Amino acid sequence: MLVLTRKPGEALMIGDDIEITIVSVSGDQIKIGIDAPKHVDIHRKEIYIQIGDENKSASASVENLAGLLKLPPK
Structure with missing residues (x-):
């Protein structure tokens, strides 16, 4: 993990097209802007994890449905 120190108004770049700016710092809360x-x-990490979990669950449901659709010929 790369750890950087930035002050409000300062930014950092990820690649050529993602800029993260420190908007404000108040106590233990930091506001960032992402361009x-x-x-x-x-996404916030907790939301990203939730989306991944839901996608895995949906994928399992689709695989189960695909198994049900493989009925033997009549």
């Missing part, structure tokens, strides 16, 4: 292309999905 990225529209095709880049940005």
Whole structure:
């Protein structure tokens, strides 16, 4: 993990097209701004994990359905 120190108003770049700016710091809370292309999905980590879990669950349901559709010929 790379750890950087930034002050409010300062930014960092990820690649050529993602910029993360420190907007403000208040106590133990930091506000950041993210400027990225529209095709880049940005989620809080807990939401990202939840989406992954739901996708795995949906994929298992589709696989179960596919197994049910393989009925023997009449």
